[in-house]
Amino acid sequence: MKLRFACLISGILLAALPLAYAQDGRMSLPTTVEAGSAFSIQSSGSGKAVLYIVGPGQVLKRDVQLGETASFPTGSLYNAGHYLAILVAGSSTDNGWFDVAPASKPANLSFLARPSRLSIGLHNGISGTLYIFDVYHNLITKPTPVSFKLSIPSGAVQQRTVTANLGEATTEMDSGTKEGFAKFEAQVDGVSSTRVVEQVPGNPCGLKMSAQPAGNRIHLQTSPVRDCSGNAVPDGTIVTFTENYNGTQSTADVPLKQGIAQVELPAHPGATITVASGVVLGNEIHWQK
Amino acid sequence: MAASITAATAIFIAIGTLYPGKSALEYSGGKNLLRTSSTPQAAVENLGDEIRLRAWKAAYSSLANKAEFTQADFVHDLTGYYLSLRTYATLESFQVRPLHASSNQAEVRLRMHWSSVVGPFTTTRDLHVVRNGDRWNADWPLVKKTVVPPQVIPENYLRWDVIYRGAGDDWGVQDVEAPHVRIVDMHPVQRAEGVVVLGELLNEDVVPAYVSVRATLLSKSGSTISTEGSFDKISHILLPKQVTPFFINFPNATLSDVGSIRMEPLSTLVSASAGPVIAIENERLNPAPGATVTGQLVNQGGRVVNIAHILETLYDKTGQVVWVADQYTDHALLPQTPIPFTIHIPEDLAKKISSERTITETYSVRGVN
Numbered sequence: 230m231k232l233r234f235a236c237l238i239s240g241i242l243l244a245a246l247p248l249a250y251a252q253d254g255r256m257s258l259p260t261t262v263e264a265g266s267a268f269s270i271q272s273s274g275s276g277k278a279v280l281y282i283v284g285p286g287q288v289l290k291r292d293v294q295l296g297e298t299a300s301f302p303t304g305s306l307y308n309a310g311h312y313l314a315i316l317v318a319g320s321s322t323d324n325g326w327f328d329v330a331p332a333s334k335p336a337n338l339s340f341l342a343r344p345s346r347l348s349i350g351l352h353n354g355i356s357g358t359l360y361i362f363d364v365y366h367n368l369i370t371k372p373t374p375v376s377f378k379l380s381i382p383s384g385a386v387q388q389r390t391v392t393a394n395l396g397e398a399t400t401e402m403d404s405g406t407k408e409g410f411a412k413f414e415a416q417v418d419g420v421s422s423t424r425v426v427e428q429v430p431g432n433p434c435g436l437k438m439s440a441q442p443a444g445n446r447i448h449l450q451t452s453p454v455r456d457c458s459g460n461a462v463p464d465g466t467i468v469t470f471t472e473n474y475n476g477t478q479s480t481a482d483v484p485l486k487q488g489i490a491q492v493e494l495p496a497h498p499g500a501t502i503t504v505a506s507g508v509v510l511g512n513e514i515h516w517q518k
Numbered sequence: 519m520a521a522s523i524t525a526a527t528a529i530f531i532a533i534g535t536l537y538p539g540k541s542a543l544e545y546s547g548g549k550n551l552l553r554t555s556s557t558p559q560a561a562v563e564n565l566g567d568e569i570r571l572r573a574w575k576a577a578y579s580s581l582a583n584k585a586e587f588t589q590a591d592f593v594h595d596l597t598g599y600y601l602s603l604r605t606y607a608t609l610e611s612f613q614v615r616p617l618h619a620s621s622n623q624a625e626v627r628l629r630m631h632w633s634s635v636v637g638p639f640t641t642t643r644d645l646h647v648v649r650n651g652d653r654w655n656a657d658w659p660l661v662k663k664t665v666v667p668p669q670v671i672p673e674n675y676l677r678w679d680v681i682y683r684g685a686g687d688d689w690g691v692q693d694v695e696a697p698h699v700r701i702v703d704m705h706p707v708q709r710a711e712g713v714v715v716l717g718e719l720l721n722e723d724v725v726p727a728y729v730s731v732r733a734t735l736l737s738k739s740g741s742t743i744s745t746e747g748s749f750d751k752i753s754h755i756l757l758p759k760q761v762t763p764f765f766i767n768f769p770n771a772t773l774s775d776v777g778s779i780r781m782e783p784l785s786t787l788v789s790a791s792a793g794p795v796i797a798i799e800n801e802r803l804n805p806a807p808g809a810t811v812t813g814q815l816v817n818q819g820g821r822v823v824n825i826a827h828i829l830e831t832l833y834d835k836t837g838q839v840v841w842v843a844d845q846y847t848d849h850a851l852l853p854q855t856p857i858p859f860t861i862h863i864p865e866d867l868a869k870k871i872s873s874e875r876t877i878t879e880t881y882s883v884r885g886v887n
Contacts, residue, residue, distance in 0.1 A: 346694070429724045466724065467757045492797060492818065493818070
């Protein structure tokens with residue numbers, strides 16, 4: 230009777246032995262894994278277990294043999310962040326945290342260049358902000374040198390090198406003195422992104438008109454309208470002609486066409502005629518004919 | 519209960535049928551509304567009623583000088599030869615005022631108050647009325663269709679079109695920049711009806727802008743009193759370097775309660791054309807009483823402008839905006855044809871005004887002209 234009872238207890242203990250070992254299962258986690266790279270997790274103990282890895286936007290489940298190394302191939306974990314690993318063997322669990330860091334090589338750039346259109350000659354008028362991402366679109370947060378280059382239509386090049394902080398690099402550039410499209414480029418470790426910034430002429434400068442008789446009217450015409458840097462002011466810009474005579478006034482808002490604005494107003498000897506565009510005043514004519 | 523309602527309804531229908539109201543009679547085309555044209559005034563009143571009812575045939579038939587023009591000419595004289603505000607306006611009311619009368623003829627003034635989608639306008643015609651037996655008939659002073667001399671007017675309208683970024687573009691891809699606009703003047707005014715914020719807005723960009731201005735009155739403690747936007751006393755389409763006045767009304771607000779005003783100029787890119795050029799000629803500031811700004815609009819382009827919105831900015835001696843007034847033309851603007859306009863100015867402000875600036879915003883209907 231005693232022998233049979235001892236055999237029974239021994240059988241139960243032997244049967245329970247693997248479970249007891251599994252309850253002792255432990256794993257050794259890497260501190261940091263680079264996104265997309267292969268990695269492994271070493272476990273201790275014996276028997277079978279299930280390894281769960283839970284992180285931002287990803288969950289992995291793997292059957293493992295305790296005491297062996299569980300290997301994960303390239304691309305298994307690709308979202309950067311804080312991951313929880315849980316080893317479940319029967320009723321026992323072990324868990325731990327590790328980080329998936331962005332890949333060190335930049336692959337994608339988000340380049341915000343503002344504004345897309347601005348007037349010439351503005352100090353620090355153009356701003357560029359770059360966000361650096363790896364191939365899995367994780368923001369690369371480690372300090373990274375970024376090269377910004379603005380090639381303006383006159384041929385001059387402005388260049389700045391900025392170290393990205395927490396994945397972001399910002400710079401400011403001056404707009405040039407010549408109208409046209411400037412190429413704004415950001416480059417990191419062989420990867421580049423380009424934006425185009427349109428530089429448009431400034432306010433008209435030295436606005437001048439002339440007057441000619443045209444029957445019983447005056448034909449008014451501006452000289453080609455340019456800004457202070459000599460750029461032609463774009464067609465469509467409004468030029469206002471105003472004629473004052475003996476308490477009456479005649480006005481016309483005229484768009485530039487092929488660089489000049491022209492209009493006909495009533496001819497009144499003694500009239501004073503002025504020209505303006507926006508807040509810029511031009512010359513004045515006293516009509517005597 | 520139901521039976522009594524049914525009975526009452528039947529009784530009211532019977533009363534309405536047997537003794538119709540004046541307006542019901544008018545709209546049902548009843549003719550016994552019209553008086554006998556036994557006096558010059560009655561003849562013109564009858565004509566006014568027929569115009570109001572758009573009973574063109576009856577109105578035309580009643581004219582003494584109908585042989586001089588067709589019914590279509592008469593109708594177009596009233597509703598416009600070209601599509602304009604007049605085309606869809608309705609005659610709300612009219613006034614008849616005898617000017618002169620003898621036994622056989624009379625002069626009577628017909629003042630017609632029209633209502634249109636942008637507000638009322640008034641037209642006045644002085645009618646010569648002649649006696650014909652025991653009846654009087656009016657001569658209609660037909661304003662003949664303006665004929666533009668045959669000519670070729672070259673046009674090379676500029677046009678801007680906008681292509682925005684696509685929905686599938688990456689984050690960070692540039693979009694077209696909104697136009698840069700700037701408030702160059704702003705001035706709050708206390709009026710009997712409330713506070714009015716006046717000012718001017720400049721498009722300082724090289725592209726056309728659809729603009730609007732929003733103003734928020736803040737109390738001295740910084741809390742919001744009210745927010746309003748410019749509505750119609752603004753030119754919403756601004757070409758590069760163009761300036762528009764704006765007028766924002768805060769009914770029932772009091773300027774003494776206002777600590778500050780937050781201004782928000784709003785602009786978006788818009789497809790637009792630079793044209794036609796509308797010149798404002800022989801503009802004159804007429805002092806009180808009855809202060810007005812009068813002048814003429816001249817369409818210097820070659821295409822008919824169906825509606826023109828005239829915006830008048832009025833300045834004091836220091837150049838500060840003191841009022842913004844506006845007016846829509848009820849006539850279409852034919853090429854090279856002056857159209858007179860009159861804009862009324864508040865009497866109490868007339869003395870302060872020393873100069874003015876006028877701009878126009880135009881609307882042309884494609885395919886109509």
